Amino acid sequence: MWIFLSDNISAEECLDKKTVYENYCNMWLLDFPQIHPVNLFADTEANLPTGWDTKKDRNSKAPIPPPRPTPPGSSPCNSVEIPVAYNDKVVAFLRQPNIFDILKERHPPIGTSTSLREKVNAIRVDGTSALDRLSQDLNLTILLSLFEQEIMSYVPAAVPSSATTSVRSGSPQQSSPGLSRLRASGPSHRRDFEAKLRSFYRKLESKGYGQGPGKFRLHIRRDRLLEDAFRRIMAASRKELQKGKLCVLWDGEEGLDYGGPSREFFFLLSRELFNPYYGLFEYSANDTYTVQISPMSAFVDNYQEWFRFSGRVLGLALVHQYLLDAFFTRPFYKALLRLPVALSDLESLDFEFHQSLQWIKENDVSNQGELELTFSVTEEVFGQVLERELKPGGRNVPVTEKNKKEYLERIVRWRLERGVAEQTECLVRGFYEVVDPRLVSVFDARELELVMAGTAEIDLVDWRQNTEYRGGYHDQHQVVIWFWQAIERFSNEQRLRLLQFVTGTSSIPYEGFAALRGSIGPRKFCIEKWGKPNSLPRAHTCFNRLDLPPYPTSEVLHEKLLLAVEETNTFGIE
Incomplete structure (x- = not known):
């Protein structure tokens, strides 16, 4: 030098x-x-x-x-960037200097397994490309699953900016109906959520959830759906609920349960059970269709068991990966996860009350003598105005700047739990009789909502891009073009009915149509050429397949499709 x-x-x-x-x-x-x-x-x-x-x-x-000088478009190599994608988190975690000591404490075999150490070293050197290459390695998957919590929460002291680029980004992101709820937190949140979801279902499978060998049979009469489901599900033991392989048989129908009847069962059951007409639940606001537990449900006969039954239904749908035709409020999902509620949870439920509390939060209440706030509230019960203390002796405790935070926490909890605390506890108890609370604790409320309810929005571009064709049909076939023109003419309700006719449910997975499930796993929406021009379309719900005859004109196709969707109410394999 x-x-x-x-x-x-x-x-x-x-x-x-x-x-x-x-x-x-x-x-x-x-x-x-x-x-x-x-x-x-x-x-x-x-x-x-x-x-x-x-x-x-x-x-x-x-x-x-x-x-x-730093080149344009890059950041200094010693800048601290917290990895957000799951693969990047794994790489950062494994690049710790003392990682083998950390791994050996919980997984002693790594001390003697040269092969496993070489795989870890490959990830340390090559990053996400090596992790992607080894994604199917069983021993590595087991090792990483033992440290999932540590990986998700790990924050490195300093991370090279290049380390935050995931090689699993794949093709350009397409618009997907289920992703609309995730866009607020960006693509990185979506990747983390997908990793959580895969890990969650792997753990369910490894613990034998829904795997048998015994079957959990549900023999259901359509005109006695709630009655039959309540009797059978409430009579089942915890072991049967968790381990039994679900099999739904509709009385008097020939359909075999390769997935279609079960999906239809959860679709129809959730539509009835969570319908405000029956008194257990109510709409959360005048301008939304989300539901919540109704305070008036306490007057329904045997309401504790009905809410326990509701919790079991939610748990079974989660374990067997079926969507529900019901959308609950965010505090409802927080209750399922036993998470604390926040002031922001009130905004969509009671806007004026939320605004009042927001003002209290943002302003000094010490100089607002006219407010005279105390740790108590007034509520109307059967026409009588009663005072309820938010804590013992609360009516004599004034709200100050010092205790304002506690006041807001208590009054928000009161507003969201008033009249439904017992019902909520029964529902949560039923839910955890099916699912281990430690397994679902990986999700937050928004994520659990996406897993259980999917989305009711229809993205026609996403639908068409994730449709397969058989029997001579293809995307540019004249009958197929007429089919999509008919779908464009449909109202959103008619589109949902068509989706329910073909797949057994009108809900769409959070990933969009690419993640529709069939009898043995993911199976895309399929249109197959079948039948004669005078036949009605036929559906195979177990396989998400629509048998579409070669109609001579677009008007005939539109008419036959509407007739099949609006008049058919049985699901079977022909």
């Missing part, structure tokens, strides 16, 4: 005058190709030669190298 500098007299004189350039020049010289090979052989841990001491300025301070 010094030989290189000595060739330039001006540089050497400058170096003698300003010792700060010593470190600075060293940094720049590393970029020269003719010097780089020498650096490769340097022993970075050995002591410096005699006389190569750290230089001090006249104030006895070691100079700090000035920052090098």
